Amino acid sequence: MHTDEPDGADGSQDAAFHWLFGDQLGPHFLRPGATVVMIESRAVFRRRRFHRAKAHLLLSAMRHRAAELGDRVRYVRADTYREGLDRAVGDAPVTVHHPTSHAALRFVRSLPGVRVLPARGFLVPFEEFGRWAGSTGAGRLRMEDFYRTVRRTHELLMEGDRPVGGRWNLDADNREGPPRDVEVLPVPAPYRPREDAIDAEVREDLDRWEREGLVSFVGRDGPRLFPAHRAEARRALRTFVERRLPTFGRWEDAMLGEDWAMSHSLLSAPMNLGLLDPAECVEAAEGAYRAGRAPLNSVEGYVRQVAGWREYMWHLYWHFGPGYRRHNALGHHGRLPEWFTSLDAGAVEARCLSTALAQVRDRGWVHHIPRLMVLGNHALQRGWDPRAVTDWFHRCFVDGYDWVMLPNVIGMSQYADGGRITTKPYASGGAYINRMSDLCGPCVHRPGDRTGERACPYTAGYWEFVHRHRERLAGNHRTVRAVRQMERLPDLDDVLRAAGERGPDDAP
Ligand SMILES: Cc1cc2nc3c(=O)[nH]c(=O)nc-3n(C[C@H](O)[C@H](O)[C@H](O)COP(=O)(O)OP(=O)(O)OC[C@H]3O[C@@H](n4cnc5c(N)ncnc54)[C@H](O)[C@@H]3O)c2cc1C
Numbered sequence: 169m170h171t172d173e174p175d176g177a178d179g180s181q182d183a184a185f186h187w188l189f190g191d192q193l194g195p196h197f198l199r200p201g202a203t204v205v206m207i208e209s210r211a212v213f214r215r216r217r218f219h220r221a222k223a224h225l226l227l228s229a230m231r232h233r234a235a236e237l238g239d240r241v242r243y244v245r246a247d248t249y250r251e252g253l254d255r256a257v258g259d260a261p262v263t264v265h266h267p268t269s270h271a272a273l274r275f276v277r278s279l280p281g282v283r284v285l286p287a288r289g290f291l292v293p294f295e296e297f298g299r300w301a302g303s304t305g306a307g308r309l310r311m312e313d314f315y316r317t318v319r320r321t322h323e324l325l326m327e328g329d330r331p332v333g334g335r336w337n338l339d340a341d342n343r344e345g346p347p348r349d350v351e352v353l354p355v356p357a358p359y360r361p362r363e364d365a366i367d368a369e370v371r372e373d374l375d376r377w378e379r380e381g382l383v384s385f386v387g388r389d390g391p392r393l394f395p396a397h398r399a400e401a402r403r404a405l406r407t408f409v410e411r412r413l414p415t416f417g418r419w420e421d422a423m424l425g426e427d428w429a430m431s432h433s434l435l436s437a438p439m440n441l442g443l444l445d446p447a448e449c450v451e452a453a454e455g456a457y458r459a460g461r462a463p464l465n466s467v468e469g470y471v472r473q474v475a476g477w478r479e480y481m482w483h484l485y486w487h488f489g490p491g492y493r494r495h496n497a498l499g500h501h502g503r504l505p506e507w508f509t510s511l512d513a514g515a516v517e518a519r520c521l522s523t524a525l526a527q528v529r530d531r532g533w534v535h536h537i538p539r540l541m542v543l544g545n546h547a548l549q550r551g552w553d554p555r556a557v558t559d560w561f562h563r564c565f566v567d568g569y570d571w572v573m574l575p576n577v578i579g580m581s582q583y584a585d586g587g588r589i590t591t592k593p594y595a596s597g598g599a600y601i602n603r604m605s606d607l608c609g610p611c612v613h614r615p616g617d618r619t620g621e622r623a624c625p626y627t628a629g630y631w632e633f634v635h636r637h638r639e640r641l642a643g644n645h646r647t648v649r650a651v652r653q654m655e656r657l658p659d660l661d662d663v664l665r666a667a668g669e670r671g672p673d674d675a676p
Pocket of ligand 1: 477478539
């Protein structure tokens, strides 16, 4: 575990320069009086095949920030960070707030002139998490316990020492399927930014780099859907809290084929770029509840996501350390097929997977249920390599960063850590997708069919998964029943035979 320098305690306040990474773009990342340094590294995009909308958003956000800072910033376009820093400041001392990945932290620590200041952009400081983790002894680091501690410590939705409304957890009120007979939810549209000259310039650069063969992207880019500067991010937060938060809880887990945004906030990208501080997001949501403008189930649900899940994942990333990415408890080594990596939704018949893949292709974003129960669930059932799955999510999602991908994909979605984050694998059959969406009705597959022409790949895939890991699952009190059920299936042999006849690259 690492420690942070308190702001200025080492004399670093005297450093004339302060470096901002591309995900440190809000006012809370500045150091008063220091000249800002920003480095646009081309190597970052050359190394991996990112979604083009993600590359566009990141570069647009950095260049918007530079334009706002004007002559207070030295903005360098370089091949690598090392070269950029050298060009920006030479040997002069520099401060930087704690970066968000192990690799970036290692790198800044290796540079003699760079001082690392405390992390910004999260509610809970490292010391506070450390105290909480220490207080649990050798026991599990449960999200629910952590979340309640955060609620108390930061006085979020509290009445004295009790949770507002008497209950800590209103999840049970937030699991409704979508309304019937609608194609899109009856909720106001999300905030939509308007592109400007900076966006156009970034797009021209990306086109040129692609033409010159310097980089290669996946997915479609534009028009931009997510905020790229502080004013847009504030407007997006206001639109969400005033217009969409009231219905957030109710349909938090639901999916509709024609409604990509549902009632979600779409604020993960600006929060992860550092354009919004989580404190202002949860305070705005709580304010709406206190003013009687949003119901408690929605507000608690949102606060749980931001003050609970987001903080918990951030701290587990550091707590588990860099070796966490190598976990592969289920021994999955399958490679990701081309149709998946290239986001070829047209190659897929299963409507839920085809829809989710098309949404990723078109926007670089889907909400948490398609991530977990459609995309991640399929990868888990097919036994794809968890590290490759993590890399895919990281490259293809506009809000994907190492710190948030590792715990969410290695832990939550792929169970590659053997259960350090979730108590059982998130594998499920078509029945769940059918209950929570309108996707199964017109699908060529039937969620109830395990075998035959119209067998649902999720339902068949679920039993195949249970069979493959029957020994491990039989030893877990949360999954032993699934193993017993699987053993009683009259057509298990047929399910397994069909799975055996499938090629590793076949799309469902
Ligand atoms: C397989 C998988 C991959 C994911 N990858 C990412 C990712 O790369 N980046 C990312 O920010 N979130 C990720 N998440 C979490 C979650 O899906 C997204 O935060 C959310 O869908 C973003 O959309 P939103 O802003 O509309 O969220 P909302 O549904 O409106 O939720 C509110 C906020 O809660 C936070 N949040 C909720 N759950 C999580 C979580 N598990 N981890 C971190 N923050 C959370 C986000 O900041 C989000 O903006 C992932 C989840 C899964 C299951």
